[in-house]
Structures are given as structure tokens and as C-alpha cells.
Amino acid sequence: xxxxxxxxxxxxxxxxxxxxxxxxxxxxxxxxxxxxxxxxxxxxxxxxxxxxxxxxxxxxxxxxxxxxxxxxxxxxxxxxxxxxxxxxxxxxxxxxxxxxxxxxxxxxxxxxxxxxxxxxxxxxxxxxxxxxxxxxxxxxxxxxxxxxxxxxxxxxxxxxxxxxxxxxxxxxxxxxxxxxxxxxxxxxxxxxxxxxxxxxxxxxxxxxxxxxxxxxxxxxxxxxxxxxxxxxxxxxxxxxxxxxxxxxxxxxxxxxxxxxxxxxxxxxxxxxxxxxxxxxxxxxxxxxxxxxxxxxxxxxxxxxxxxxxxxxxxxxxxxxxxxxxxxxxxxxxxxxxxxx
Amino acid sequence: xxxxxxxxxxxxxxxxxxxxxxxxxxxxxxxxxxxxxxxxxxxxxxxxxxxxxxxxxxxxxxxxxxxxxxxxxxxxxxxxxxxxxxxxxxxxxxxxxxxxxxxxxxxxxxxxxxxxxxxxxxxxxxxxxxxxxxxxxxxxxxxxxxxxxxxxxxxxxxxxxxxxxxxxxxxxxxxxxxxxxxxxxxxxxxxxxxxxxxxxxxxxxxxxxxxxxxxxxxxxxxxxxxxxxxxxxxxxxxxxxxxxxxxxxxxxxxxxxxxxxxxxxxxxxxxxxxxxxxxxxxxxxxxxxxxxxxxxxxxxxxxxxxxxxxxxxxxxxxxxxxxxxxxxxxxxxxxxxxxx
Numbered sequence: 098x099x100x101x102x103x104x105x106x107x108x109x110x111x112x113x114x115x116x117x118x119x120x121x122x123x124x125x126x127x128x129x130x131x132x133x134x135x136x137x138x139x140x141x142x143x144x145x146x147x148x149x150x151x152x153x154x155x156x157x158x159x160x161x162x163x164x165x166x167x168x169x170x171x172x173x174x175x176x177x178x179x180x181x182x183x184x185x186x187x188x189x190x191x192x193x194x195x196x197x198x199x200x201x202x203x204x205x206x207x208x209x210x211x212x213x214x215x216x217x218x219x220x221x222x223x224x225x226x227x228x229x230x231x232x233x234x235x236x237x238x239x240x241x242x243x244x245x246x247x248x249x250x251x252x253x254x255x256x257x258x259x260x261x262x263x264x265x266x267x268x269x270x271x272x273x274x275x276x277x278x279x280x281x282x283x284x285x286x287x288x289x290x291x292x293x294x295x296x297x298x299x300x301x302x303x304x305x306x307x308x309x310x311x312x313x314x315x316x317x318x319x320x321x322x323x324x325x326x327x328x329x330x331x332x333x334x335x336x337x338x339x340x341x342x343x344x345x346x347x348x349x350x351x352x353x354x355x356x357x358x359x360x361x362x363x364x365x366x367x368x369x370x371x372x373x374x375x376x377x378x379x380x381x382x383x384x385x386x387x388x389x390x391x392x393x394x395x396x397x398x399x400x401x402x403x404x405x406x407x408x409x410x411x412x413x414x415x416x417x418x419x420x421x422x423x424x425x426x427x428x429x430x431x432x433x434x435x436x437x
Numbered sequence: 438x439x440x441x442x443x444x445x446x447x448x449x450x451x452x453x454x455x456x457x458x459x460x461x462x463x464x465x466x467x468x469x470x471x472x473x474x475x476x477x478x479x480x481x482x483x484x485x486x487x488x489x490x491x492x493x494x495x496x497x498x499x500x501x502x503x504x505x506x507x508x509x510x511x512x513x514x515x516x517x518x519x520x521x522x523x524x525x526x527x528x529x530x531x532x533x534x535x536x537x538x539x540x541x542x543x544x545x546x547x548x549x550x551x552x553x554x555x556x557x558x559x560x561x562x563x564x565x566x567x568x569x570x571x572x573x574x575x576x577x578x579x580x581x582x583x584x585x586x587x588x589x590x591x592x593x594x595x596x597x598x599x600x601x602x603x604x605x606x607x608x609x610x611x612x613x614x615x616x617x618x619x620x621x622x623x624x625x626x627x628x629x630x631x632x633x634x635x636x637x638x639x640x641x642x643x644x645x646x647x648x649x650x651x652x653x654x655x656x657x658x659x660x661x662x663x664x665x666x667x668x669x670x671x672x673x674x675x676x677x678x679x680x681x682x683x684x685x686x687x688x689x690x691x692x693x694x695x696x697x698x699x700x701x702x703x704x705x706x707x708x709x710x711x712x713x714x715x716x717x718x719x720x721x722x723x724x725x726x727x728x729x730x731x732x733x734x735x736x737x738x739x740x741x742x743x744x745x746x747x748x749x750x751x752x753x754x755x756x757x758x759x760x761x762x763x764x765x766x767x768x769x770x771x772x773x774x775x776x777x
Contacts, residue, residue, distance in 0.1 A: 150586065150587075150588075152562045152563075152587065165565075167560070190547070190549060193549055194549065197549075197550060197553055197556065198552075200556065202556055202557070203546070204544040204545065205544065205545035206544060206545070207529065207530070207533045207545065209533055209537075212538075213533070216537065216540065217542070219542075220507070220542045222492045223492075225505075225507070225565070246490065329724075329728060358728075362728075362730075365730075384669075388669060388698075388702075390702075
């Protein structure tokens with residue numbers, strides 16, 4: 098009986114040879130399905146493989162061929178966001194499904210500290226993955242530089258402004274934000290504010306720009322509450338700040354559905370009715386939108402589709418195809434429900 | 438200029454030798470810091486390494502030493518659960534932090550289909566990871582069998598009933614459920630039901646058992662709503678079913694905080710006040726608990742701690758230490774807030 102499986106040494110080709118009473122070369126020929134092995138030796142070796150529990154080291158074999166048959170999925174997230182952002186999970190499952198179909202193993206690598214950045218950079222350099230999908234990269238990201246340097250087949254979800262020649266899949270945050278803000282204005286709102294999150298990312302900055310474009314002369318910089326994350330708690334805080342700045346506010350664009358859910362909570366606290374007193378719209382069409390009371394009007398973000406398309410782009414590059422120039426933008430329909 | 442980085446071939450030791458005009462053996466000696474290389478050759482080789490962009494293949498090198506310096510983190514989750522269960526993210530970040538400190542790369546592998554199961558099994562067999570952490574394994578899990586067969590250093594978070602000799606880290610779901618149900622009864626409730634989720638997992642079955650124990654003669658099997666997942670939508674459905682079965686219900690134990698949040702929504706719909714008409718308690722003390730109105734009374738699950746301890750167990754096994762017999766159970770304080 099194996100009492101401590103953790104310490105059992107992995108069986109090698111040498112153990113098989115010893116057990117079968119043949120040379121390592123003969124074992125190797127059987128494992129690699131090569132000719133010139135007697136039926137007798139083959140049977141003895143197969144029995145020995147079973148007895149010693151030998152499993153061929155496909156990792157080593159793949160590496161000889163410079164293929165790991167694995168694709169990395171890199172998530173840069175501060176703690177709270179990874180837990181709250183429903184898009185990341187959807188993107189991840191979309192990418193996993195596409196890679197799985199192509200028989201690639203997706204390995205998800207989390208970057209939560211500077212130490213993680215250095216180690217993931219070494220991992221990518223080390224030949225453990227054939228390609229990589231990157232979500233929520235920021236400006237001046239050292240991982241982006243490493244990917245460029247290695248020439249790793251890659252696809253980014255989202256589009257950090259300093260991403261030069263690397264392929265990406267994304268949505269047009271600016272025109273999506275423009276469209277939902279216009280729709281909110283069309284309900285007759287005139288004092289409209291925004292809870293703007295993640296302004297250090299392309300998505301956050303672009304959503305604010307689209308909002309500003311749509312308001313035109315109605316835009317009032319005092320009615321923008323800036324918060325760090327696309328998170329519920331930031332929605333609560335942002336909404337309180339907006340109400341303090343402008344008690345007559347009658348419309349709010351929240352930078353994500355989680356932020357909108359927090360905003361609804363703060364409006365409830367303050368005794369404002371939605372959509373009666375204040376119209377609220379979000380962004381993402383995630384599970385949050387359907388949990389809100391009233392149901393949230395929002396921009397549908399095709400999160401699973403982003404993951405899928407990013408995976409397909411990496412797979413195409415691995416087949417030797419040219420990546421799309423300028424990236425791929427997926428469409429983002431507006432979903433109008435009850436909150437505005 | 439590299440116009441298509443995706444197709445750039447990875448530089449090999451052979452390219453370096455060619456560029457420097459020396460033999461591959463000499464390049465290899467420089468890379469591995471071995472003696473007997475002239476200063477002149479060393480300088481030429483270092484310059485050539487820079488020019489051709491050679492990066493040593495640490496994956497291959499590690500594999501020669503049968504070490505990948507990576508630990509797998511396997512999540513088995515149907516789509517919806519992975520997105521909604523805040524514990525998984527916390528466990529993941531806890532494990533990542535502990536592995537990162539020890540300079541191990543955590544690679545997260547998602548199992549979302551049978552196809553994924555087969556491929557992950559091959560990946561584990563292939564020597565890509567030195568050890569593995571497994572969350573939410575179910576009974577008769579093929580991955581568990583593969584881990585046993587390979588003798589991979591491992592730690593399970595949670596304890597599927599057929600996990601025999603493998604180390605695990607968990608909480609005592611049964612006595613935690615017992616404790617919170619007792620506390621709910623102590624508020625004077627007499628018709629108490631449960632929304633029981635995930636009865637195919639140890640955690641779900643044990644929470645129901647603890648609830649049953651605590652109620653004793655008050656237990657009424659008609660007041661158990663069985664739902665598949667620890668999810669908000671299942672909480673809404675479960676609560677509606679309980680109210681239909683027993684309009685006089687005055688207490689509910691929801692199997693998770695997300696389930697409790699759904700239950701609160703259904704109670705609001707039905708015009709019941711909480712905690713006035715019905716006391717509600719949850720399980721997890723996740724972000725959900727603080728989003729509930731009223732704030733949720735619940736069992737604190739030390740999710741990040743579970744990930745950390747599981748990682749530490751794998752690291753200890755990799756150092757050659759014996760895993761703890763019978764697993765490690767972390768404590769679960771009750772957090773009493775406003776919902777009961």
C-alpha cells in the first residue's frame with residue numbers, strides 16, 4: 098500500500114527497462130511505436146510499464162517539438178475585482194471552450210502582485226505555453242513587453258493604448274457608452290451624471306469619453322464621480338457623491354452593472370425612486386443586471402464571445418495564419434429594461 | 438521590423454552557435470555556466486544570444502530534473518457556479534499568494550466538460566505540474582483517480598466522500614450548519630425550513646445533515662427545498678417553493694449567502710419582512726452577505742485560508758514532508774448581523 102503518495106517518485110523509462118530486463122533503447126522504441134522490437138519484448142515491456150506505473154512524459158516530448166499544446170490565459174486583477182467582475186469568468190469560459198475544442202489546454206495565470214508579474218514572465222519565456230490570451234492589461238504592462246519580445250502568438254481582450262502590433266479582440270466602449278447615454282437622454286433626463294470607474298484602463302476611459310460626447314453642451318464635469326473599480330461598493334460611494342453634488346440629478350450612467358447595482362442601493366437609501374426620480378443605466382448585461390430591482394437597462398457585452406474570438410485568434414496564429422490587423426470589435430446591443 | 442510576431446520561430450541554441458561561429462556544445466557550456474570556455478568565446482556567445490533573442494527553455498530544463506516549478510489549481514464548475522461562487526475566487530487568490538511566495542507558478546485548469554476532464558488528466562500525467570490543488574471535486578471524479586494513480590502531491594479543498602488517502606483542507610460543514618441553525622432557533626423560530634443546494638457534494642449534503650441534527654423533533658422534511666446550485670436564482674426558486682409549502686414559515690437556513698440573497702428577494706416579492714416575519718441565515722460570509730438588505734447573519738468560511746493551507750500542504754509534500762493524516766479543518770465563526 099502506498100501510504101504517502103506525495104513522495105512516490107515518478108517512474109522513469111529506466112525503471113521500466115530494469116523491470117522488463119531489457120535496454121532503455123528497446124523501451125523507448127516500444128513507447129514511440131517504432132519497429133524492430135520482438136513481440137516478446139513488447140509484451141514484457143508493456144507489462145513492466147503497467148507494474149511500475151510509468152506514464153510517458155508528454156511535456157518533455159512536446160518540448161522537443163517546441164509545442165506544449167497549452168495556451169496561457171493571463172488575468173491581471175486586484176483581488177476585489179477578480180471576485181466581482183462577472184465578465185472575467187465569462188471570457189475565461191468562452192476561451193476555454195474554444196481551446197478545448199482544438200484540444201489545447203488552457204492554463205490560467207493570475208497576476209496579483211509584482212512578484213507574480215516576474216514569475217509569469219519567466220513562465221512565458223520558459224516554453225510552457227504556445228500562445229497567450231491576456232485580459233485587462235494596463236498601460237506599460239511588463240507582460241505585454243515580454244510577449245512582444247518572445248513573439249508569442251497572442252490575443253488581448255481589450256486594447257491598452259500602448260498595444261502596438263499585437264492582435265486584440267474588444268468592443269467599442271466609446272460608441273457603446275455614447276449610445277446608451279443618448280438613449281437615457283431620450284427619456285427626457287436633463288441633469289445626468291456618470292459613475293466612472295477604472296479610468297486607468299482603456300475601457301474605463303473610453304466609457305467616460307462616450308458619455309461626454311453624448312451629453313455635448315449638457316456635460317457638467319461636476320457630475321462625474323470617479324471611482325477606482327467596476328465594483329458594487331464603488332457604485333454605492335459614487336452615487337452618494339453624485340447626490341451630494343447635485344440633489345436634482347435625474348439620470349445616471351454607471352460604468353458597469355455592478356456599479357449600477359451599488360448606485361441603486363444608494364438611491365434607495367436616499368429615498369429616490371427608480372426610474373421615477375432617477376433613470377439608471379449600466380454596462381455589461383451581466384448577471385448583476387437581472388438581479389437589480391428594477392431590472393437594469395444596459396449595454397450587452399459579449400463576454401463569452403470575446404474569450405472565444407481571442408482563443409480562435411491565437412489558434413489561427415499557431416496554424417501559421419496572419420492575425421487580423423487592427424483587432425476585432427464585437428457588437429454591443431443595448432438591452433432596455435426597467436431602470437430608465 | 439517584425440510584422441507578424443506570431444509566426445516568429447523561437448530562437449534555439451543552434452541559432453546562437455551559428456551566429457557566434459562556435460559549436461553548440463560551447464554555447465551549452467556558457468548557458469549552463471560550466472567551465473572550459475574562453476573569455477573570448479563567452480563574449481561572442483553572449484552577444485549572439487542578445488542578437489538572435491535566445492531565451493533558455495526552462496520548461497525543458499526543469500523537465501530533465503522532473504520539476505516544472507508549477508502547481509495546478511483545478512476548478513470543476515458548471516458555468517454558472519464558477520461565475521457566482523465568490524469562494525472560488527478567494528480560494529484561488531489564497532493559493533496563488535502562498536505558491537507565489539515559494540516561487541511556484543500556479544496554473545489554473547478549468548473543467549467545464551467531459552472533454553476538459555480527459556485533457557486535464559493528460560496534462561497532469563504529462564509532467565507539466567509538480568503538484569495539484571483541487572476544488573469542488575465530486576464523487577467518482579476521474580481526476581481524483583488520476584492523481585492517486587500518478588502519486589502527484591495534492592491537496593483537496595473540501596472532502597468528497599470517496600477521497601481515501603489524499604490530503605484535504607476543509608471546514609466542518611455539518612457542525613457549522615448545526616451551530617447557525619441552533620442560533621436561528623434561539624431567536625424563537627419554530628417553523629424553520631432550509632434551501633439545500635449541491636446535495637451531490639460533501640458540503641451540500643453535510644449542511645443539510647447539520648440542519649437536520651439541530652432541528653431534532655422540529656425537523657419537517659416538507660420544509661427542505663432542494664436546488665442544484667449555490668446560486669442566487671436557486672435561492673429565489675427555493676424560497677418560493679418553501680412559502681408555497683408552508684405560508685407560516687418563520688425561519689430559513691439558506692445553504693449559501695448567494696442563495697440567501699435570492700431568498701430575501703423572494704420574501705420581498707411575497708411581502709414578508711425580514712427579520713420581522715422570517716429570520717434568514719446564510720453560509721459563507723462572502724461579499725453577498727454585505728450586499729444583502731438587511732445585512733446577512735451567516736457562517737464565516739475562511740476561503741482564502743483554505744487556498745493558502747492547501748498550497749502549503751502541496752509545498753510541504755514537495756519538500757518531502759508527510760501530509761497531515763485526515764486532513765485539516767479550519768474554524769468557521771458565526772457572524773450575527775441583522776437578517777435573523
